[in-house]
Amino acid sequence: MTTLAVDCMGGDHGPRVTLAACRQFLERHPDARLLLVGAPEALKAFSHPRASVVAATEVVTMDDAVEVALRRKKDSSMRVALQLVKDGQAQAAVSAGNTGALMALARYLLKTIEGIDRPAIAYPMPNAKGGATTVLDLGANVDCTEQHLLQFAVMGSALVSALNHVDQPSVGLLNIGEEVIKGSDVIKKAGELLRSAANSGDLNFYGNVEGNDIFKGTTDIVVCDGFVGNVLLKTSEGLATMIGGFLKEEFSRTPLTKLAAIVAYPVLSAFKNRVDHRRYNGAALLGLRGLVFKSHGSADEFAFGQALGRAYDSARNQLLDRVQARIAHARPLLMGPDAEAPAAETVINE
Amino acid sequence: MTTLAVDCMGGDHGPRVTLAACRQFLERHPDARLLLVGAPEALKAFSHPRASVVAATEVVTMDDAVEVALRRKKDSSMRVALQLVKDGQAQAAVSAGNTGALMALARYLLKTIEGIDRPAIAYPMPNAKGGATTVLDLGANVDCTEQHLLQFAVMGSALVSALNHVDQPSVGLLNIGEEVIKGSDVIKKAGELLRSAANSGDLNFYGNVEGNDIFKGTTDIVVCDGFVGNVLLKTSEGLATMIGGFLKEEFSRTPLTKLAAIVAYPVLSAFKNRVDHRRYNGAALLGLRGLVFKSHGSADEFAFGQALGRAYDSARNQLLDRVQARIAHARPLLMGPDAEAPAAETVINE
Structure with a gap:
């Protein structure tokens, strides 16, 4: 039995969409259980033998500042859903709420995995091969070191191996040319580090890729800093x-x-x-001691259902163990000079 | 009479495309003159009262390293075309050749305008309003300071005012959110500098914009560093x-x-x-003491003609004077702490 905690109040549409998606999800997954988190009166119409309501009196709105979500709304549906993961009552949490608040609450409650400075947001983008290219980071980390980019590559590999059943998915480093001499200092150093990780069996590193490779599907995973990732996502x-x-x-x-x-x-x-793009809904927040999936705020029933499906598949395929095992294996490489620096302020934005 | 120097040998197709585009261009512009630069035997079939051939014995190929273009092929069609601008025999040069070589040769021969550390590549991208959003820098400068971003904003304003007859085109700073607190340190400082430039009448600064604003046409101009610009262009x-x-x-x-x-x-x-996208062919290399336009290497006759047209319009509308005047006006703001630093290595890539 796999249990998901669902923030039923988040997103642009709230329970109208999330509950409809939950019902369909339960029908399709006979061994799944859902903890529906939110205002009891909004959820009372929902009844299913494998679903139970967990009350939360507050809602983090799309415009709430991170501080409001962290310090003021201590009984928000988003926070309670994450707490259920922390307490081991659910294997993953899903929310369509405010990305910045979700990331901040998840970091605060769940903490990061040992060896990870900063969690990242991994997003599947459709490609010409009919599959999806997983791009990370998409918005959490504005300035990244080469160590962070290596962490993203390792975590992205764990995600794709869990969801797509590819043992060693290929990783591309987003750059402005294929040649190793291209790019900024951080990118060049990241290239060296990723090549070392390929040599030590931590990664299947393809090399540098360019923007168009995301949609060509040249590699399974594309790694970039959160500024570039956010720009490319919104530009697309x-x-x-x-x-x-x-x-x-x-x-x-x-x-x-x-x-x-x-x-x-x-x-x-x-x-x-x-x-x-609804088919690809459901971004993974990677690097936390618990599984968290973010649905697009404007998701409809179908799209929210996809996010639930990704969370479910990730939990069933031991994504958390995979991330931890891969990070542990890559630990010698991750212990670089910057790895122990305190994480800088993260700026997140949907 | 406006005279353009055309590198007829550059690009994927060479004279077959460039000459056909030149003929059409001359028919449509009765007061234009063309200097056709290239191998005389390849150009001898072309005859027009307002065109003359300028011989060049070498060709910079799409794969030539910048060093080859700079130090070895001293009689290349690309170089001779730029030299004609430097000597005042042409008001602008147009080439479909290797972007890196063109930028390096243009910097070497023409030099940058006083107050400009680094030239930038400005590219028009189509928008939902039916016009184009001019984005710069698109590939020349990997690491940029806030001073560089201000220079790009001022030069982009000169370009759009010359080509689109808008006196004070609006400028957006590409960021990961609209709020001024978003983004990296450089971006936040650039925002402050651009607001100062708006206060001193140097710019019509709109504020932060996001990736999707490029295609919405929220502002006339979008400013970003060359890494982000290159990624967003190729992703698109x-x-x-x-x-x-x-x-x-x-x-x-x-x-x-x-x-x-x-x-x-x-x-x-x-x-x-x-x-x-052929309609928008013709990127401007801004910040040089001469006008240089870069056509896409794969341009066909129509697309190359658009690049010729943009070069012609820019020359007739005194783009060079406009850039110089605007840079001179913004000089107090451009004299920041980093403005005098030596220009870093530029990495350019088509």
């Missing part, structure tokens, strides 16, 4: 939205183009399905 | 290619979908035209 979302908008506008321009849209409907909907 | 190219590939695949899947493609053809080609 913006471009996809613009292209989708143009396509829609052209097909709705005149009665004739609307007719063409009807004829092309099956093709357009197959296309839409292939670029549907 | 990769995503657009993937989406285009999916659409094509879906429409060619079966005889029925192929029929749908025929019915939808006018719509699909209107759509294709809207996302056609």
Whole structure:
């Protein structure tokens, strides 16, 4: 039996979406149990033999500052869900709430794994091969050292091995050229460290990759600092939205183009399905002593269900043990000069 | 009369594409003159009263190292075209050759404008408003200080004011959130500097923008360091290619979908035209004592013609004077602690 703690109040839509997704999830996973965290009156309509409600009187809103989530709302659904993981009552927590608050609360309650300075956010992005490229970090860590990038690579490998059943997934280092002499000092040093990790059997390091390799699917994992990761994620979302908008506008321009849209409907909907980012919903917060998954705030029932599915698969495939084992194995390399420095302030943003 | 020096040998296709584009350009611009630089035998078939051939015996290939372009191929078409600008025989140079070599040769021959530490590459990216967002730097400068980012903002403003006839185009600072407290130290300091520049009338500073704002067209200009710029450009190219590939695949899947493609053809080609990156070909190398435009290496006749057109418009609208005047005006702000530091090695990559 795998138990997930679900923050039912988080996200743009709250229980209307999260509960519907939970119901479908339970139907599809007969050995799963859910702890539904939130205001009892909002959740009372939900009844299922493998679900129980855990009361929480407060909700962290999308606009709440991290301090509010940490210091003021001590009985928030987000916090209670994380506490259930800490207490061992659930194997993973899922929330569609405020990313910054979730990361801060998760760090505070669960703490980081030994050998990890900073947790990272790993996000699957669709690629031309029909799969997904896991990119990290996507927004948690603005300035990264080469040690941090190595930690991200090791944790990303654990995630992909758990979810995609690839023993040694390939890792690319995001850079502005394939040659080893490219990039900033940190990137060049990270390249050396990742090559050492490949030599010691810690990683399957492919080498430098460029922005377009993410969508080509050149490697299973792409590692970058959180600033670059956040920019590339939002740039991609913006471009996809613009292209989708143009396509829609052209097909709705005149009665004739609307007719063409009807004829092309099956093709357009197959296309839409292939670029549907909802399928890839569910970012992993890696490096914590507990499994936490973040759904997009605007997730609908289908998308939230995907995040639940990823959390469930990760728990069943011992993601936490895998991360810990890999980090322990890579420990000699992670003990670099910067590894013991106190973690800098993290700035997170959805 | 405006004269452009054209490196006819550069790019993936060489004279076949560049000459065809030059002919069309001359037909459309009755007061333009072209200096066609390259191997005389490759250019001898071209004859036009407002064009003359300037011989160059060597060609910088797409794979040539910067050193080869600088020290060995001293009679390359790229170098001769830049020398014509330096000598005042042409108002701007256009090349589809190797970006790294072009930037290095341009810096070496033309030198930077007083007050500019590092030239930047400014690239127009299409936006949902139907125009383009000018993004810089796109690949020349890996590590940037806040002073560099201010220089980019001032130069980008000069470019957009010259090409789009907007007196004070708006500038956004690329960040991972809109709030001023977001981002790395350099980004936060750059934000302060850009706000000072807005107060002194040097800039129309909008504030922080995020990756998706580029395609929304929130501001006319988006400023970032060359690492982030290169990643976002290539990520966008990769995503657009993937989406285009999916659409094509879906429409060619079966005889029925192929029929749908025929019915939808006018719509699909209107759509294709809207996302056609060729329309935006022609990146400006800003900060040099001469105008230099870089066409994409794979440019076809239409795309190369767009780069010629941008170079021509820039020359006619006194881009060089505008950049110099704006930099001179912003000089008190640019005299920061790092402004006098020697320029670091630039790593450029197409």
